[in-house]
Amino acid sequence: MNTEELLDYDDLGDALREGRALRPARGYRFLLAQGDLNFQSRLVSDPVPLGRQLLEAAALDPRDGYSLVAILPSGDFEDVRLNEPFDLRERGAERFIAFQTDRDFKLTLNDDELRWGKPVISGTILYGLAKPDDGEGVFLEVPGGEDRLVEHGELIDLTQPGIERFITARLTFEIIVNSRPRTVNARMVTFEQIVQLAFPGQHEPNVVFSMTYRHAASTPHAGELGAGGTVNVKKKGTVFNVTRTVQS
Structure with missing residues (x-):
């Protein structure tokens, strides 16, 4: 060129x-x-x-x-x-x-006070410092409100008034399956997992399930999910509809 x-x-x-x-x-x-x-x-x-x-x-x-x-x-x-x-x-x-600063920024992680030399910190670094167990996440405490899950790739501003407080806690995601509230402990759910929430137990080979979802965290936010498929759910409000068909 x-x-x-x-x-x-x-x-x-x-x-x-x-x-x-x-x-x-x-x-x-x-x-x-x-x-x-x-x-x-x-x-x-x-x-x-x-x-x-x-x-x-x-x-x-x-x-x-x-x-x-x-x-x-x-x-x-x-x-x-x-x-x-x-x-x-x-x-x-x-x-x-x-x-352009030599200031240290204070934060707490599981009640331990830490000093960070930059006015922003990433979720990746927080997860590396916290080392949460499987099924746990890092949350930003929100006084008077619901604690917010920190995503790995996000950046958090430490310059706001007060000290940012972070904790590790069990991950819970509130979803709706066939109009019934359900709770899962991971952001990613599978087709088979949702089928079990909708229709628990063993199923005959001639039973076929179809599934739609909406208000998901992943893209696309709505669509159909097939066997072996996965979708990322929101903290609250992802909806699944599962249909059971018996083939002759």
Whole structure:
């Protein structure tokens, strides 16, 4: 591809979602936030920029004491050294956060007080610190409300007033099966599991089940589920309808 055929820019997020390599372009678009989760689109001309070039793309002066982290697809943080190259083609990172602070942020995890050197923390890191047992999740305590399940890939802002408190607890998901409330202990449910909730016990070989669902957490949020299939349910409110047919 010659210079005239270069794209104006390629987007790191698009490349990640489409599972492809970055295309030759005059610029590469990424997301950068300054000390919070307010990500803005930025452009850099080199697919292997120095860390300081990523800052400069956001009109930030590296001499002002900034540190920079990349948020990997796993939710882990990777420190980006300002004077070393960071290969956008290999890391799979779309989002970056620049910090200008030496403050520690307090949080509690199962009543143990922790100090974190960045104003945001990822669900992946919280799960790594908490090491919940099978069937457990990490929850953010909500005073006066329902504790919120923390997802592995999400980012949580620690700059809000007060101390964020996290706990590990048993996972429970409230679903509706054939108009009856049921509880399951995992986000992912199987076709066979829902059949047993609808029609418990053994079934003759000539009995066939069909199933529809709606208000699911996974995409698509509604549809049909077949034998061997799975779907991710919401914390509360995913609905299943199961029909039993006896074939002659």
